[in-house]
Amino acid sequence: MYNLTTPVELRRPALVHYGSGALAKLADWVAASGFKAPFVVADPINAVRLSLLGLGEVNCFGDVVPEPGSDNLEDAVSAAKGADVVIGFGGGSAMDLAKLVAVMVDQPVELSDISGANKAPARKVGLAQIPTTAGTGSEVGTRALVTDPETNSKVATESPYMLADIAIIDPDLTMTVPPHITAATGVDAMAHCVEAFTSKRSHPLIDDYALRGIQLVGRYLQRAVKNGNDAEARAGLSLAAFYGGICLGPVNTTAGHALSYPLGTQYKLPHGIANALIFPHVLAKNAEACAEQTAAIAQALGFRGGDSAEILAGATAFCKSLGLDMRLRAYGVKEDSLRAMAEEAHAIRRLLDWNPRELSVDDIEALYRQAY
Amino acid sequence: MYNLTTPVELRRPALVHYGSGALAKLADWVAASGFKAPFVVADPINAVRLSLLGLGEVNCFGDVVPEPGSDNLEDAVSAAKGADVVIGFGGGSAMDLAKLVAVMVDQPVELSDISGANKAPARKVGLAQIPTTAGTGSEVGTRALVTDPETNSKVATESPYMLADIAIIDPDLTMTVPPHITAATGVDAMAHCVEAFTSKRSHPLIDDYALRGIQLVGRYLQRAVKNGNDAEARAGLSLAAFYGGICLGPVNTTAGHALSYPLGTQYKLPHGIANALIFPHVLAKNAEACAEQTAAIAQALGFRGGDSAEILAGATAFCKSLGLDMRLRAYGVKEDSLRAMAEEAHAIRRLLDWNPRELSVDDIEALYRQAY
Numbered sequence: 001m002y003n004l005t006t007p008v009e010l011r012r013p014a015l016v017h018y019g020s021g022a023l024a025k026l027a028d029w030v031a032a033s034g035f036k037a038p039f040v041v042a043d044p045i046n047a048v049r050l051s052l053l054g055l056g057e058v059n060c061f062g063d064v065v066p067e068p069g070s071d072n073l074e075d076a077v078s079a080a081k082g083a084d085v086v087i088g089f090g091g092g093s094a095m096d097l098a099k100l101v102a103v104m105v106d107q108p109v110e111l112s113d114i115s116g117a118n119k120a121p122a123r124k125v126g127l128a129q130i131p132t133t134a135g136t137g138s139e140v141g142t143r144a145l146v147t148d149p150e151t152n153s154k155v156a157t158e159s160p161y162m163l164a165d166i167a168i169i170d171p172d173l174t175m176t177v178p179p180h181i182t183a184a185t186g187v188d189a190m191a192h193c194v195e196a197f198t199s200k201r202s203h204p205l206i207d208d209y210a211l212r213g214i215q216l217v218g219r220y221l222q223r224a225v226k227n228g229n230d231a232e233a234r235a236g237l238s239l240a241a242f243y244g245g246i247c248l249g250p251v252n253t254t255a256g257h258a259l260s261y262p263l264g265t266q267y268k269l270p271h272g273i274a275n276a277l278i279f280p281h282v283l284a285k286n287a288e289a290c291a292e293q294t295a296a297i298a299q300a301l302g303f304r305g306g307d308s309a310e311i312l313a314g315a316t317a318f319c320k321s322l323g324l325d326m327r328l329r330a331y332g333v334k335e336d337s338l339r340a341m342a343e344e345a346h347a348i349r350r351l352l353d354w355n356p357r358e359l360s361v362d363d364i365e366a367l368y369r370q371a372y
Numbered sequence: 373m374y375n376l377t378t379p380v381e382l383r384r385p386a387l388v389h390y391g392s393g394a395l396a397k398l399a400d401w402v403a404a405s406g407f408k409a410p411f412v413v414a415d416p417i418n419a420v421r422l423s424l425l426g427l428g429e430v431n432c433f434g435d436v437v438p439e440p441g442s443d444n445l446e447d448a449v450s451a452a453k454g455a456d457v458v459i460g461f462g463g464g465s466a467m468d469l470a471k472l473v474a475v476m477v478d479q480p481v482e483l484s485d486i487s488g489a490n491k492a493p494a495r496k497v498g499l500a501q502i503p504t505t506a507g508t509g510s511e512v513g514t515r516a517l518v519t520d521p522e523t524n525s526k527v528a529t530e531s532p533y534m535l536a537d538i539a540i541i542d543p544d545l546t547m548t549v550p551p552h553i554t555a556a557t558g559v560d561a562m563a564h565c566v567e568a569f570t571s572k573r574s575h576p577l578i579d580d581y582a583l584r585g586i587q588l589v590g591r592y593l594q595r596a597v598k599n600g601n602d603a604e605a606r607a608g609l610s611l612a613a614f615y616g617g618i619c620l621g622p623v624n625t626t627a628g629h630a631l632s633y634p635l636g637t638q639y640k641l642p643h644g645i646a647n648a649l650i651f652p653h654v655l656a657k658n659a660e661a662c663a664e665q666t667a668a669i670a671q672a673l674g675f676r677g678g679d680s681a682e683i684l685a686g687a688t689a690f691c692k693s694l695g696l697d698m699r700l701r702a703y704g705v706k707e708d709s710l711r712a713m714a715e716e717a718h719a720i721r722r723l724l725d726w727n728p729r730e731l732s733v734d735d736i737e738a739l740y741r742q743a744y
Binding site for chain 1: 375376377378379380381382383384385386387388389390391392393394397532535543577580584603604607608611
């Protein structure tokens with residue numbers, strides 16, 4: 001945990017339009033920037049509402065799949081030929097693909113050339129990001145995850161050239177998200193904040209975003225799950241997701257995400273659900289190592305702090321109040337795979353090394369078993 | 373006072389390096405960006421420590437004066453010919469001139485062509501901003517003020533092209549700022565936050581920066597005035613100035629700054645001192661119109677809230693504790709000029725229209741008289 005003098009690098013699109021109706025700014029920006037050939041990367045749900053973008057007839061790759069693979073990316077890059085601005089329009093998958101399309105379109109590179117850190121070529125086209133869920137915060141980041149179909153593992157690509165020129169965060173776009181996805185994506189946003197807030201490399205400057213994001217989720221997530229048309233609640237969650245995205249850059253996540261990933265790769269659980277299932281167990285396990293932060297999290301989410309067992313009960317009840325079944329077994333996870341999952345999670349050192357306490361493979365297996 | 377759903381435009385350099393030692397990132401960034409001809413805009417105090425920038429021999433215009441006029445700007449633009457990146461290195465004056473130099477260098481425009489909003493041509497060179505005081509927050513903004521020598525009034529120029537590519541906020545650079553300038557610039561940063569926080573167009577998203585900035589000034593300004601080498605305090609104030617700059621973009625200041633400007637134009641009072649002299653009087657006058665915000669400000673600065681008289685006493689004591697003489701008369705202001713100053717201030721509608729309460733010329737004159 002760093003102090004206020006510790007250097008920190010803050011990257012964010014130079015221009016962010018936030019708020020109800022902000023989407024109207026897109027067409028102005030495209031016109032003012034002189035772009036003539038916009039190209040939209042969207043999932044099927046958003047591909048049918050392209051008219052909202054106000055760009056008239058617009059080229060679109062509308063087949064983004066959840067947890068997209070490199071084949072999905074290749075198709076999008078091919079379709080983008082000749083574009084001068086790429087627009088991500090959807091959840092994290094669409095925005096992650098848009099980042100990669102923007103640096104790969106009409107450039108002689110493959111994903112394998114640019115995966116890892118700082119290997120992408122300079123972007124030659126514009127990039128706008130428009131989230132339609134309140135979760136990943138991908139709109140403000142420089143990182144994209146794509147699944148390698150051969151190894152079934154997530155390939156991370158990160159580059160400052162993948163940072164958007166503009167992010168438009170219009171909570172009205174999230175109004176139609178159904179309750180269970182609202183719950184899952186909201187927990188994902190919260191998890192980004194919670195894990196950055198409790199990380200061994202947490203930074204006071206980022207802590208402000210993290211705690212504010214957690215408070216917003218505490219205040220608004222139950223409201224938005226109950227009533228999807230609650231405009232204030234939707235706005236609060238879009239802001240929480242934005243802040244979660246800010247946390248990811250300089251600090252990033254820890255054990256919560258590390259333990260969630262195997263649920264995605266092995267059982268195709270949606271990222272937000274996986275996070276929610278793991279969240280109470282990691283929070284409780286870490287509680288002693290970061291007591292002050294854990295107490296602040298409990299207060300922000302509206303449950304009583306205390307010892308590890310009380311934290312576990314409070315955080316589990318919070319997730320259940322969102323309508324989530326909190327047992328791994330309810331999602332088809334097999335008990336005899338827990339050990340292998342624990343080994344997979346334990347190997348994600350880039351996250352686990354920053355967890356406030358050391359977790360062995362046995363510790364992780366015990367957490368999975370507790371969640372089972 | 374807007375709510376969480378209200379649209380807001382957030383502009384900030386896409387890359388901000390903050391923290392002790394962050395200055396070392398400048399040379400890396402210049403090299404990685406491929407710039408070959410950097411040009412520094414600095415005041416004389418910083419022109420003698422160019423070696424800190426790590427750029428070797430570097431072209432520099434080192435004659436930035438306080439409250440610079442258009443002649444000072446013209447000299448800087450001429451000296452910049454052939455530059456491919458402009459670096460502002462100093463306080464608000466140096467950074468404001470750097471913004472203008474960056475859009476004017478080697479372009480066929482005069483200040484009169486571009487003053488006002490959105491008239492500057494697209495910038496063809498890079499722009500980096502490095503504050504050496506913790507006050508103006510100019511490093512993150514799109515606005516520059518230059519004095520017209522004929523009318524003696526401030527000419528504002530604003531353009532998204534004047535936003536820096538990178539801001540490097542290294543509190544170590546502020547360590548040598550003497551106590552009275554530390555106090556004045558710290559109050560300026562606080563005033564940006566306080567006025568945005570109490571503005572009629574305050575926004576919850578910006579309020580977070582504003583309140584945090586005020587808290588940082590409350591916690592650290594007295595410490596930094598007392599001991600300039602207090603690294604944590606210097607860092608806190610640099611962050612407060614950054615947050616104040618964020619407040620200026622979408623919300624901006626109100627009566628405090630409007631009433632301060634005549635002290636600058638008529639009596640050449642430094643901007644921070646002028647702000648401090650006015651601050652308690654406007655805060656107290658506005659107290660009823662924004663009681664909740666005023667109470668939060670009092671708490672953040674460490675004095676007791678209450679009625680208008682208590683606010684006035686508390687805020688005045690806060691400023692006095694920084695070593696500031698809080699009487700206008702102590703700075704050579706003439707009593708018989710107060711009416712004319714009130715008329716000048718009252719005419720600054722772009723700020724006064726957002727003050728939480730209406731202030732007549734008589735009201736303003738009474739505030740000056742109270743401060744006299």
